[in-house]
Amino acid sequence: MRIALTVWNGRIAPVFDVAGKVRLVEQHGDSIKEDQFVTIPNGSGMISRVAALVEHRVDVLVCGAVSRPVHRMLAEAGIQVHSFISGEVNEVLEALFTGSLEEKPFLMPGCGMGRRGRGCGRGAGNNGRGRNRGFFPGKKEV
Numbered sequence: 001m002r003i004a005l006t007v008w009n010g011r012i013a014p015v016f017d018v019a020g021k022v023r024l025v026e027q028h029g030d031s032i033k034e035d036q037f038v039t040i041p042n043g044s045g046m047i048s049r050v051a052a053l054v055e056h057r058v059d060v061l062v063c064g065a066v067s068r069p070v071h072r073m074l075a076e077a078g079i080q081v082h083s084f085i086s087g088e089v090n091e092v093l094e095a096l097f098t099g100s101l102e103e104k105p106f107l108m109p110g111c112g113m114g115r116r117g118r119g120c121g122r123g124a125g126n127n128g129r130g131r132n133r134g135f136f137p138g139k140k141e142v
Contacts (some may be wrong), residue, residue: 001027003096004053005089006063007037012086014108016063017046017070023089024056027097046070050077062092062101064108084108 004022006013013019020042026034038056041048050073053061061074062082074081082101085092086108095101 001059002057003027003060003062003093004038004056004058005093006061007089011088012062012064012092014064014086016061016066016083017049018042019063022053022061023093024058025093046073050074050079053077053079060096062096 003025005025006016006019007021007023008014008019013021020039022038022040024034024036024038025032038052040052046067046069050070053074054077058079060080060082062085064084064086066074066081066083071081071083082096085101085106087095087106092101092106095103095106100106
């Protein structure tokens with residue numbers, strides 16, 4: 001599995017749409033096979049940013065906020081997105097590996113209710129639309 005984590009000053013970048021760099025990790029079982037930093041296009045449009053992740057064969061993206069159109073493009077490209085995540089990159093990566101990424105310490109401020117509540121994303125306070133309901137009706141987001 002190839003994982004991309006948006007990076008800014010050693011932490012998860014707060015907004016994918018303007019992140020300039022990702023940490024690209026390839027996981028095999030319990031070990032990391034590849035670990036590198038990759039610059040992603042900035043200023044040349046969102047399609048090129050998504051295409052760069054596809055080119056690097058990314059399976060999973062961990063990022064802060066992401067716009068709805070970009071999230072949709074990522075999902076259509078087959079990339080699983082864990083959005084509205086914050087924290088130090090190494091700790092976030094470890095939480096992803098152990099299945100504890102969706103716990104409160106890693107959710108962006110304002111996302112304190114986690115996956116079951118209305119604490120994340122645009123429209124989060126609007127009848128439960130946000131992270132789990134508002135972007136893609138009928139599909140549960142990760």
